[in-house]
Amino acid sequence: MKHVYFFLAAMFLGIFASAQGLSPVQAAKQDLSHKKATATSQIDRDAFWSNDCNVDNCSDWVFDNGSDLVGEPWYEIDINFECATAGPSGPYNQWAGGSGDGSAASAMNSTTSSNGTLMVDSDLFGADANYDANWVENCWVQTASPIDCSAEPYVSISIETRYRCWDNGSSDDSEKCLIEISRDGVNWPSISTFSEAEGTVDYGDGPVQSRWEVFEGYGTGDGSDNPTIAEFDITSAAGGQETVYVRFRWAGTWGYSWEIDDIQVYATPENDVRIDNYASYTDYERTLVYEYGAWAQSQIPADLQAAVKVYNLGYADQSGVTLDLDNNGAVASSDPIDLVYQANDTLAVPYQPAGLGSVNLAYSVTMDNEDENPGNNTLAQSFEVTDYSFGRDDGIAYNAYPSDGTVDYIGLSLYDIVEDVTIYAIDVAIMEGSEDFTPVVAHLFDGSDDTFLNEQLGGLVVSSDEYDLVPGNTNAVGEEVTTWYHFILEEPYEAAAGDWIGAGFEHYGGANMQIGESKYTQDQTAFVYGPFGAGETYDWYYSNEVPMVRLNLDPNVTENVNEVANTQGFQMFPSYPNPTNAISTVKFNLDFASDVQFEIRDITGKVVFSQDIGTKAPGMNSITVDASEYAAGSYTYTLTVNGERATDRLLIK
Numbered sequence: 001m002k003h004v005y006f007f008l009a010a011m012f013l014g015i016f017a018s019a020q021g022l023s024p025v026q027a028a029k030q031d032l033s034h035k036k037a038t039a040t041s042q043i044d045r046d047a048f049w050s051n052d053c054n055v056d057n058c059s060d061w062v063f064d065n066g067s068d069l070v071g072e073p074w075y076e077i078d079i080n081f082e083c084a085t086a087g088p089s090g091p092y093n094q095w096a097g098g099s100g101d102g103s104a105a106s107a108m109n110s111t112t113s114s115n116g117t118l119m120v121d122s123d124l125f126g127a128d129a130n131y132d133a134n135w136v137e138n139c140w141v142q143t144a145s146p147i148d149c150s151a152e153p154y155v156s157i158s159i160e161t162r163y164r165c166w167d168n169g170s171s172d173d174s175e176k177c178l179i180e181i182s183r184d185g186v187n188w189p190s191i192s193t194f195s196e197a198e199g200t201v202d203y204g205d206g207p208v209q210s211r212w213e214v215f216e217g218y219g220t221g222d223g224s225d226n227p228t229i230a231e232f233d234i235t236s237a238a239g240g241q242e243t244v245y246v247r248f249r250w251a252g253t254w255g256y257s258w259e260i261d262d263i264q265v266y267a268t269p270e271n272d273v274r275i276d277n278y279a280s281y282t283d284y285e286r287t288l289v290y291e292y293g294a295w296a297q298s299q300i301p302a303d304l305q306a307a308v309k310v311y312n313l314g315y316a317d318q319s320g321v322t323l324d325l326d327n328n329g330a331v332a333s334s335d336p337i338d339l340v341y342q343a344n345d346t347l348a349v350p351y352q353p354a355g356l357g358s359v360n361l362a363y364s365v366t367m368d369n370e371d372e373n374p375g376n377n378t379l380a381q382s383f384e385v386t387d388y389s390f391g392r393d394d395g396i397a398y399n400a401y402p403s404d405g406t407v408d409y410i411g412l413s414l415y416d417i418v419e420d421v422t423i424y425a426i427d428v429a430i431m432e433g434s435e436d437f438t439p440v441v442a443h444l445f446d447g448s449d450d451t452f453l454n455e456q457l458g459g460l461v462v463s464s465d466e467y468d469l470v471p472g473n474t475n476a477v478g479e480e481v482t483t484w485y486h487f488i489l490e491e492p493y494e495a496a497a498g499d500w501i502g503a504g505f506e507h508y509g510g511a512n513m514q515i516g517e518s519k520y521t522q523d524q525t526a527f528v529y530g531p532f533g534a535g536e537t538y539d540w541y542y543s544n545e546v547p548m549v550r551l552n553l554d555p556n557v558t559e560n561v562n563e564v565a566n567t568q569g570f571q572m573f574p575s576y577p578n579p580t581n582a583i584s585t586v587k588f589n590l591d592f593a594s595d596v597q598f599e600i601r602d603i604t605g606k607v608v609f610s611q612d613i614g615t616k617a618p619g620m621n622s623i624t625v626d627a628s629e630y631a632a633g634s635y636t637y638t639l640t641v642n643g644e645r646a647t648d649r650l651l652i653k
Contacts, residue, residue: 045373047264049147055116058083065139066191073136079125081141081248085116088257090123108162110227110261118248118260122166126254135253136174138191142247146185147238147265154268154315155238157246158231163215164223164256171219171523171544175252181210181237182245194251201237209236217277221520221544227261229376231313233268233342271369272314273321274376276344281361281381283307283348284522290416293394293519294384296553297356299418307348308363308379312339320368323347328360353385388557389427389484390415391550392526397475397516399545400431402530406605408509408634409530410456411547414447417499422492425557426464427484428505429516429548430474437468438511439636439647442487442549447500453540456529459502462489466574467561468646475516486552488559502527503549508649510601510636516548570594572639572646575625579651581632586623588639588646590616597640598623600650602633627652 051060063081066074087105107113118141125137149155157179167175176194182201189199189211199211212232215224238244246265250258282289283305292299306325312318323334334347353359363379371377383394392413402409426442442464443457451458464487475481487505495501507513526543533539569591575584586598596616600609608630613623625637630652638647 045264045266047266048149048152049265051143051263052112053083053116053118053261053263054112055083055085058116060144061118061141062144063139063141065137069191072138072192073134074138077135077137079120079122079137079139081118081120081139081250083116084119084259085114087259088119088121088123090121090125090257091127092123092256108160108227108259108261110160110162110259112262116261119257120250121257122250122252122255123257131254133253136251137253137255138249138251140180140191140247140249142182142185143245146243146245148242149238149244149265150240150242152267153239154233154235155244156231156233156235156266156268156313158229158264158266159214159260160227160262161214161230162224162226162228162257162259163218165215165218165220166252166255167218167220168253169220173219175218175255176250177214177258178247178249178251179212179214179232179234180247180249181234182247183208183237183241183243185243185245188247191249215277219523219544231274231376233313233315235268235315238265269314269372270316271318271367271371272373272376273310273312273318273339273365273367273371274373275363275365275379276309276311278309278346279307279363279379279381281306281359281383283346286346286348290392290414290525291519291521292383292390292392294386294389294391294550295353296388296390296421296551297353297385298421298553299390299416300353300385301418302352303350304352305348305350306361306363306381307346308365309344309346310339310365311344312341313376314372315341316369317341318367318369320366321345321347322366323349324364324366325349325351326362326364327351328354328358330354356385356387359383359385388552388554389550390553391427391548392521392546393429393516393518393548393550395480396518397429397431397477397479397481397548398519399517400433400477400514401517401528401545401547402514402532405434405507405512405514406509407530408507409528409532410443410504410506411515411543411549412445412502412504412527412529413547413549414525414527415501415503415551417495417497417501419497421495421553422555423489423495423501423551423553424492424555425489425552426487426503426505427550427552428487429481430469430483430485431514431516432474432476434469434474434513435511437645437647438513439466439508439649440469440513441466441506442489443502443504443506444489444493445502445504447502452502453527456538456540462491462493464489466648468648469513469561477516481516481548483560484550485561486557486559487561488557492555501551503551505547505549508634508636508647510605510638510647517543517545518548519546520544521546570639570641570644570646572648574648575637575650578649579653580627581653582626582628584625584627584650586625586637586639586648587620588622588641589620590618590641592618594618594641596621598637599640600625600630600635600637602630602635608635625650 449459
């Protein structure tokens, strides 16, 4: 299975090189965040320099940007850091508690946030109507006075910080939060470059590393803990130096925000190992095994392993660095390794869930020497093992997708089949605000089909019936899903070990219909189809948030999707023929005499035809549509009977 899996993954990277993620347009910013593995509390240490970013002492800092650099992409972009007591107030920063109405979110939960923080509110700046999407924001704040590090041969810096990444909506590594060091306040890493590797300064004895990326590896939608403790060894630039200046620099294009507080400069400890910014209960980066929030027991691989990346923060080489994994009380350990100064490596531990129910994993890193900062050595993750529910999501709807639920779209999650299994239904989390009687359908796709993700319905193997959904118990953003709607497949699908299956949910557009999005996932592992490209181009795009569309393996699953015909006193039948480029007939049966209206909408939701048919007698009736009058494409038609609606799709060739 693994050979096939790697091949297909490589194939998709090629297919979607131009997809640029889910939404390249800023207005489609998502509200979902992913928390990396980072420390969340400062240790009690002797810092020889500190600053609590008090607004009353804003003169401790010098603020500047690249707006005067003629010819650069940030020319005349006058964005700056600021001293602030409140959080960001950009319209898309609701993730941090903002209301989206111009009021500020609460400040981050740093130790001294009540007296102020340093903040760049890129979202607020970018929300200006005159903002140019080609701009590159480039601004910084630096210490006004030097820091004396001459007594310390090894020097580190820590900050309490909060950040959420936009990264151009495409996880293209264009957004940076940087710490930079100067030995004289004049010579700094170039403000025309942004990578850590290019962040050197030559003081006459060769290049000195002087730049560190605070949130390395973050992509679209990733958000830090509140706060995160970011720690960096800056010995290369600051060790033993009498004059040291610190600069925090932001680069991006209409991002979210970056906040900084409670800065400490201190002697690097001799012995300190931490869990770095990678933790996965499937060791995804090396195995390509998806993380499942609801993992069907039959589909758990025999070679399952959890892993974390570890980094040696201390200046002494460390021996016996080991990962201990507590799996619901059963503890196992990795093989020990040695880590030299500033080295990192990934430690993994094989494990298996004990049975059905919650799997709670506690990670702990130990070493031969006593760790001077054990607070950054632990981490926890969890998932559920189930009989029949097979879901990539973690059961929490962090966002309602898409932000405009009136467009036509498909949300799709990929599944790796480990053992032969029968799929009976597709489960979908429908969100609050979805409109009654909206036509929807669920699909199952073959991921190994050459047309999969090259065509709208490429690789389709089986679908559910089409329904006019009555969402009797929809789900709220930020809460655990209480209702999964079961879309029974027209016939059960026999999936074989090694298959790659896509579970999809389709909405035809017109009325609002939103589904849940859940936990972060890596590029090219979850997808959406719709008008999400430049110029509202229809195509497949990858998403870094998992659409809440699950596989249901229960042979006794029962339908809980209500059709309008069951409750509204009329029944509308699918148009025939469909697709067509000529006359198509829509039949409907009335239980009693009723007032009837009819309309047709294009894929944008625009009404292209409307007719008040008047009162029709009970029994079978019909309406004819002349498709030759319309351009080829996808349309929806809606029958309104005594104020109640039924909608279906019409394809015109």
